[in-house]
Ligand SMILES: NC(=O)NCCC(=O)O
């Protein structure tokens with residue numbers, strides 16, 4: 001069995017690096033804090049006799065030898081970077097649970113058949129360098145190494161420059177080492193497990209996501225003398241669009257349709273001016289690709305209708321699309337077996353959020369394990385998972401990894 | 408008859424002070440540019456033999472002597488300050504038409520029975536010092552002189568300091584001189600006259616206005632893993648509120664109900680985060696005070712309903728209310744007579760926007776004259792009124808003033 005207290009202690013020790021005012025963490029990707037977090041992890045792993053290598057985009061592969069070192073490693077991991085006001089668990093739990101697996105095996109003198117790897121993926125959050133999950137995506141071939149190295153942060157610093165500056169520009173070609181399989185433990189980042197009183201989510205895949213930038217252009221006008229029927233109010237049009245999309249998503253009783261407008265800006269807003277131009281973002285998600293197509297069609301039709309009925313011109317651009325992911329049945333089965341053996345209450349579920357596992361699943365059999373997080377809150381200093389839930393997740397990870405590495 | 412070309416030339420000369428890139432003007436209240444605009448006007452008036460005085464809050468009263476100098480002057484005027492990217496007509500037309508009235512009387516050797524006054528009200532726009540119309544409001548007793556002098560701009564400069572700096576801190580007690588009556592010519596700032604092919608709006612009053620600050624607080628959450636039915640989406644709630652208010656106002660076939668949301672901000676907005684808090688402004692207007700009460704009740708009820716159905720807490724504060732104004736029948740009649748004599752197509756109408764005349768009407772019989780402005784656009788560099796319409800408005804102003812000053 002893994003040591004839940006030791007895992008908790010390492011989570012709390014990591015949280016001391018880049019602590020925030022309200023009990024969270026700030027370790028933006030490839031900053032000094034991120035480097036210090038990586039260094040702490042590597043110190044712990046070195047003391048266990050593990051070796052490590054870094055690829056050209058800063059992904060770290062920490063190796064624990066097996067009996068058959070000619071075979072690809074069975075891998076686990078996640079990320080150590082955080083949001084600017086991030087929590088202590090998102091990503092970090094998946095990495096430190098991997099450390100706990102190594103420590104447990106070491107304590108018990110177990111050497112697995114296949115070698116193991118603990119992977120730290122660079123810049124998962126996307127807060128410093130957009131987009132999110134860029135380094136696991138590059139590992140899996142979704143982005144070129146050059147384009148990834150050239151991504152700039154807000155201050156114009158490239159990801160390549162940041163790697164050099166913080167000492168994590170490695171030599172290993174991106175895409176190496178190949179992984180036998182990959183397991184990522186993560187907090188759910190949603191309320192379902194907590195609400196249902198379950199300890200483990202056996203994650204069978206990830207819902208598809210599509211991001212849109214939308215512009216509505218009407219005519220700004222004085223709020224006082226402009227009669228309602230003459231207006232071409234871009235905000236009224238946007239409000240109608242959001243309200244209709246919301247109603248459409250809520251009407252899906254399966255709960256699988258998700259629509260979010262996260263950003264909305266009125267250009268040159270003023271209290272007594274009818275808004276002339278509004279820019280907003282739309283995030284569409286669904287667990288079935290065909291349903292996501294239908295949702296997108298619905299959104300596009302609604303946008304056109306709103307444009308016509310409010311006298312505003314509309315335009316939209318799809319800036320990102322992540323197809324529905326189905327994880328490898330054999331990896332999901334390994335997670336589910338471990339969960340049952342440990343008699344933990346669980347559900348099979350799709351991940352609502354993107355994770356490094358999304359991209360890694362393109363090149364290696366993959367699965368994920370979720371544990372509940374308080375009130376479903378993440379990307380927030382208040383993010384919290386109980387020591388018991390963290391330990392349960394690490395135990396399932398350990399059991400699944402050991403099973404998989406014994407093949 | 409007034410000289411339309413001369414009026415146009417003075418409008419264009421004034422527009423040269425603080426010109427903007429796209430053909431508008433920028434003379435924020437009590438800046439160097441505003442002072443230069445005032446100086447130009449005073450030079451013109453001095454050359455006509457007029458005298459002038461400035462009160463403690465910078466309002467300028469330019470006097471043309473009458474035969475009965477013991478009587479209060481019949482006054483006209485408006486403001487010379489502009490929005491940051493303002494037009495060449497809003498306010499300025501009402502002041503320079505007054506200059507044109509003086510010049511016309513001078514040309515024709517006419518001395519009126521009562522003295523005349525041309526008034527320049529300080530800081531009408533409210534862009535530098537909030538609120539709008541603050542100096543005419545102080546003249547009329549709606550604000551104390553001390554509070555007005557203490558109003559600060561964005562940089563912490565008080566209105567009093569700005570007056571000193573630009574040389575318009577006068578000695579005259581605020582509230583002096585008393586005016587026999589007041590006439591303000593202004594562009595309509597809406598589309599009605601243009602749409603209806605009318606040259607003059609005989610303004611019978613000003614609709615009532617109420618301004619609200621609204622906050623909706625739900626719970627921010629990750630857009631991916633948070634099911635629709637668990638959300639407490641502050642933006643979805645705001646969108647529903649705006650959509651319902653819009654529909655309510657549009658359903659009023661009289662067109663007298665006006666609702667505008669001009670500002671809306673999502674706190675810590677992010678593309679993949681369900682908005683947790685939204686702040687917005689609501690501007691309600693109606694030409695009948697009782698109907699405005701009903702509109703406010705409707706808005707308040709809707710806000711409560713939205714809060715309940717979206718699981719968000721709502722709060723609102725009414726930060727400003729300007730009651731419906733009915734102008735003095737004798738002044739309105741003088742404007743209407745002048746319009747008919749000149750055979751100009753016109754309509755009697757309520758002003759949709761607030762003007763200095765709103766406050767002045769509390770202490771002197773008042774009326775306003777509107778002329779069309781292109782596409783109803785104002786507070787914009789593209790603001791435009793034709794030379795013919797400006798001349799027609801100035802002619803009606805002249806005739807009404809002369810009639811009134813002949814009593
Ligand atoms: N886990 C996470 O926040 N991923 C970012 C992509 C998403 O919005 O799902």
Ligand SMILES: NC(=O)NCCC(=O)O
Nearest residue numbers: 224272539759760761762
């Ligand atoms: N004329 C004008 O823009 N007044 C400001 C107050 C209002 O919004 O009506």
